[in-house]
Amino acid sequence: MLDKFVDDLKESAGTMARLTSLAVAAAVCLFITTGFLCAAAFIFVLERHGAMYACLAGAAVFFVCAALAAICYEMRKRAIKRKPVEAAKSSLQTALSDPIVVAAALQAVRVVGIKRLVPLLAIGGIALGLMAKRSSAKE
Incomplete structure (x- = not known):
């Protein structure tokens, strides 16, 4: 997926x-x-x-x-x-709800380490929030 x-x-x-x-x-x-x-x-x-x-x-x-x-x-x-923007949203939701993706994320946390991963996740969260804000403003 x-x-x-x-x-x-x-x-x-x-x-x-x-x-x-x-x-x-x-x-x-x-x-x-x-x-x-x-x-x-x-x-x-x-x-x-x-x-x-x-x-x-x-x-x-x-x-x-x-x-x-x-x-x-x-x-x-x-x-x-x-x-339609719905197709892109549904594929992302499907990818995030897949157990294989969750398992891969847990494996990445083990390999990288939680101390190194927290800043990356913070930056990713900010970027995701800005993208969501921009796409909702267009609608």
Whole structure:
């Protein structure tokens, strides 16, 4: 049970890291593309209508980009809210109620020692409390 939980955690973390790196690369490319398109639009409008209209056209392009980014952010935020959190909670509860996990924890206490384990458990408890507080705030 614990092995499956750890494997799922590793797999989801690896997938998240790959997706994040791809998103960062796409964002950088989009930013560079937008910069060149704005420069081209600025020069085109500058030659035809003057400096003031060129600056307004550049501002309009960046406004449209900002509006599209805000719309994408809201859509992503709503999609995350729709996903059920109950499945993750139930798998954690199942893992903690498994007697094999309890036996492994007792064995870890024997090997590490109680004096060394108390500070680690305190830090883990604080981290767990902060995570629980953050997940309940999102709901």
